[in-house]
Amino acid sequence: MRISTRLASAAAVVALAVGLAACSSSAPATSPTVKSLGTINVGALQTPAGDILKYVSDNLAADAGLTITFTPFTDYNTPNTALSDGSIDANLFQNSTFLQTYNTATKSTLVSAGEVYLPSAAFYSDKISSVKKLANGAKIAVPSDPTNEGRALKILASKKL
Known part of the structure; x- marks a missing residue:
């Protein structure tokens, strides 16, 4: 399994942030100092995941101690390959069946850090x-x-x- 504690923590923060984005208030909030989780480079297709990641990066990530960089992809094949070879830290584009199919076909051991959304x-x-x-x-x-x-x-x- 190729997933680090830092990556799992960061992915959980991203999943939580995306899940809570619709519930967020536009009023500024004060929060205690948050320990930095560092930077996570997430690969995804520009729409809708790239737009979601931009919102999370611009509005929520800093409060969670996270910096998100985005690597855009234009197809469904490259993100898992990039994750497998270490070019990115995480990706956001697939359902669990797609991930399982990829792992079986490539003998990879990528794992899901959590489900976020399923585009229509x-x-x-x-x-x-x-x-x-x-x-x-x-x-x-x-x-x-x-x-x-x-x-x-x-x-x-x-x-x-």
């Missing part, structure tokens, strides 16, 4: 304005990784597509 899935078209107007036999693109492909197929099946 959406399907877009510049030609079709509603699901009801989708022609029988129409082509629908789905993610190519097994975890998210399965999720997309379940969503489509729930709409009888």
